[in-house]
Amino acid sequence: MLIQIRNLTKIYKVDSIETPALRGINLDIERGEFLTIAGPSGSGKTSLLNIIGGLDTLTSGAVLYENTDITKISISRLASFRLKQIGFVFQAYNLINTLTAVENVEYVMLLQGVDVKTRRQRAVSMLERVGLGEYIKRFPNEMSGGQQQRVAVARAIAAHPKVVLADEPTANLDSKSGEALIGLMRQLNEEKNITFIFSTHDKMVMDKAKRQVFIRDGEIQK
Amino acid sequence: MFTFIKIALRNIIRNKRRSLITVSAVGFGLGALIFIWSFVDGAHIQMIENYTSLLTGHIQIHSRGFNQREQLEINISNPQEIINIIEDESPLVEASPRIKAFGLISSPEYSSGIIILGVDPLQEIKVSSLHKRLKSGEFLDEAESNEIVIGESLARNLNVSLGDKVVIMSQAFDGSIAAGAYYVKGVLDTGAEEIDKSVVLIAYDAAQELFVMPDRASEIVLRLENVENSPAEALKFRQLLSGKGLEVLPWQEISPILKQWIEFDNGFIWIIVMVVMIVVAIGILNTVLMGVLERTREFGILLSIGTRRRQIITTVAWESLFLGVIGSLIGLCIGYFLSVYFGTAGIDLSVFTQALSSFYMEAVIYPRLSLGHLLTSMALVLFTSIIVSVYPAWHAANLKPVEAIRSI
Numbered sequence: 001m002l003i004q005i006r007n008l009t010k011i012y013k014v015d016s017i018e019t020p021a022l023r024g025i026n027l028d029i030e031r032g033e034f035l036t037i038a039g040p041s042g043s044g045k046t047s048l049l050n051i052i053g054g055l056d057t058l059t060s061g062a063v064l065y066e067n068t069d070i071t072k073i074s075i076s077r078l079a080s081f082r083l084k085q086i087g088f089v090f091q092a093y094n095l096i097n098t099l100t101a102v103e104n105v106e107y108v109m110l111l112q113g114v115d116v117k118t119r120r121q122r123a124v125s126m127l128e129r130v131g132l133g134e135y136i137k138r139f140p141n142e143m144s145g146g147q148q149q150r151v152a153v154a155r156a157i158a159a160h161p162k163v164v165l166a167d168e169p170t171a172n173l174d175s176k177s178g179e180a181l182i183g184l185m186r187q188l189n190e191e192k193n194i195t196f197i198f199s200t201h202d203k204m205v206m207d208k209a210k211r212q213v214f215i216r217d218g219e220i221q222k
Numbered sequence: 223m224f225t226f227i228k229i230a231l232r233n234i235i236r237n238k239r240r241s242l243i244t245v246s247a248v249g250f251g252l253g254a255l256i257f258i259w260s261f262v263d264g265a266h267i268q269m270i271e272n273y274t275s276l277l278t279g280h281i282q283i284h285s286r287g288f289n290q291r292e293q294l295e296i297n298i299s300n301p302q303e304i305i306n307i308i309e310d311e312s313p314l315v316e317a318s319p320r321i322k323a324f325g326l327i328s329s330p331e332y333s334s335g336i337i338i339l340g341v342d343p344l345q346e347i348k349v350s351s352l353h354k355r356l357k358s359g360e361f362l363d364e365a366e367s368n369e370i371v372i373g374e375s376l377a378r379n380l381n382v383s384l385g386d387k388v389v390i391m392s393q394a395f396d397g398s399i400a401a402g403a404y405y406v407k408g409v410l411d412t413g414a415e416e417i418d419k420s421v422v423l424i425a426y427d428a429a430q431e432l433f434v435m436p437d438r439a440s441e442i443v444l445r446l447e448n449v450e451n452s453p454a455e456a457l458k459f460r461q462l463l464s465g466k467g468l469e470v471l472p473w474q475e476i477s478p479i480l481k482q483w484i485e486f487d488n489g490f491i492w493i494i495v496m497v498v499m500i501v502v503a504i505g506i507l508n509t510v511l512m513g514v515l516e517r518t519r520e521f522g523i524l525l526s527i528g529t530r531r532r533q534i535i536t537t538v539a540w541e542s543l544f545l546g547v548i549g550s551l552i553g554l555c556i557g558y559f560l561s562v563y564f565g566t567a568g569i570d571l572s573v574f575t576q577a578l579s580s581f582y583m584e585a586v587i588y589p590r591l592s593l594g595h596l597l598t599s600m601a602l603v604l605f606t607s608i609i610v611s612v613y614p615a616w617h618a619a620n621l622k623p624v625e626a627i628r629s630i
């Protein structure tokens with residue numbers, strides 16, 4: 001089992017007002033899954049993905065990656081865990097504005113210590129793979145939202161992660177580009193056997209997933 | 223590393239307007255600092271030059287103890303031998319022996335206490351500018367031994383003028399009474415009241431005779447090619463002449479007041495340095511902090527995908543350093559060209575300084591660019607730009623990824 005989530009709870013506390021966002025989530029995810037976490041606004045999708053991605057702390061429970069509980073490791077080990085194992089695609093504006101498409105894709109590999117030639121090669125072929133071979137020298141503000149999201153997917157994949165986490169990657173796209181993006185992710189999932197977990201509240205998008213998990217008020221619905 | 227530098231540079235370029243304003247502020251600040259420092263240095267050099275060339279010289283050599291107690295008994299025997307040693311070592315240094323004694327001068331009507339200087343007319347004109355400060359008459363001339371040059375105020379007090387006879391009385395080296403009659407050959411107007419009312423000049427040969435001290439001198443006055451080398455040259459000659467019972471003093475030790483005054487002025491420069499550093503600090507801090515706050519989301523993404531805190535800090539520090547470097551280069555050019563241009567053209571302050579102008583200050587100041595001060599100014603500006611990046615860099619590096627990403 002790649003990821004095991006056990007009795008996960010998350011309570012936000014702002015000015016002594018407690019908001020329970022996740023109330024005891026249990027979820028097993030296997031390598032190579034193409035999984036969507038679907039639910040209405042405020043249901044806890046972002047909270048769950050942030051915790052799975054090691055970006056936020058939980059209130060109780062455990063998140064095991066191949067039996068290692070990432071909620072128990074130090075901040076700096078967590079950063080290098082994210083760097084090596086997880087690719088992130090956020091809702092929008094994922095890219096570094098001052099770097100070109102190819103430089104953005106190279107960036108994570110640079111942090112990983114991949115040598116210049118290899119990372120340039122991998123970045124270019126990834127961008128070609130996501131259909132942006134012509135756009136490698138473009139800066140983010142010279143590309144459409146859909147193209148930017150595809151660069152973000154290329155960046156996540158090129159670094160060879162075990163899991164790609166995508167929080168509403170299609171929310172800022174029109175339905176055609178959104179479906180195309182999910183289609184692309186699905187192809188990459190099959191080609192490279194990379195696990196994808198993405199959230200959405202869009203029916204069309206969730207139907208493209210191999211497995212759907214519904215969440216409401218911080219609980220998984222059976 | 224290179225990628226972080228690239229990100230920093232491109233952020234500067236992206237915010238053209240803001241960066242331009244910042245580097246201009248840094249540039250003008252540094253340029254002004256370099257120029258002001260050159261100006262003050264130029265004024266100081268002029269002041270030192272005028273002051274030392276009037277009477278003091280750049281370096282004085284005495285028998286040990288003379289500077290403390292100016293007595294005739296403390297004198298140098300065989301001064302010519304010492305002058306030869308110095309001229310062999312440094313052919314371009316000018317040297318002149320003097321006899322210095324206290325005495326009384328009398329005209330038929332009045333008398334006054336004075337300092338008697340016995341100077342070698344041919345050598346004296348190479349080490350001091352007394353001969354250029356004549357109000358009337360002429361400077362001493364070696365051949366004649368009964369001529370005297372006196373200050374303007376003294377001439378007035380004694381009620382004598384050119385050609386009149388005065389009598390000098392003092393005590394000779396051997397204890398006998400030294401007395402002689404002299405005819406006023408020239409009247410000095412140095413602008414320094416202390417000199418004009420109490421210094422008289424007679425020929426060195428005449429003084430040796432008057433004070434019964436053949437082949438002796440109270441002091442040897444040296445003039446270097448460049449007054450700025452005085453302390454170093456004094457040290458060199460001190461070593462060269464060691465074991466002879468002499469003291470070799472640069473002007474700083476002979477006129478500590480002037481030295482202190484200049485040091486006080488230099489202290490003032492540091493206030494200007496501080497002001498410029500504050501301007502630079504505020505300018506760069508403002509730009510970098512604004513840039514960082516605007517990019518909160520971007521830093522959130524950078525941190526999420528695995529960027530280390532120190533890499534974030536590096537990026538922000540580079541940005542700040544680049545602004546500092548570009549601003550410094552602009553400032554360097556401004557400061558350099560202003561200093562060099564006015565260094566030859568001069569700055570005429572006659573409109574402002576009528577009251578100030580005196581024997582040591584002139585109306586036209588020639589700024590003097592000093593490499594040391596130029597590098598100090600630049601280094602301080604660069605140092606400031608780095609220091610100032612600490613807060614924005616720390617802020618960016620300590621963002622919480624999740625919260626940073628939520629903010630747009």
Ligand SMILES: Nc1ncnc2c1ncn2[C@@H]1O[C@H](COP(=O)(O)OP(=O)(O)OP(=O)(O)O)[C@@H](O)[C@H]1O
Nearest residue numbers: 012013014019021040041042043044045046047048
């Ligand atoms: N930082 C926070 N501080 C306080 N409460 C929060 C915070 N983040 C989320 N919440 C609350 O937690 C609950 C779950 O929010 P979350 O953002 O995980 O939902 P979501 O499913 O991603 O919603 P959406 O579809 O709108 O993005 C909501 O009630 C929300 O108000």
Ligand SMILES: [Mg+2]
Nearest residue numbers: 045046047167
């Ligand atoms: Mg959300």
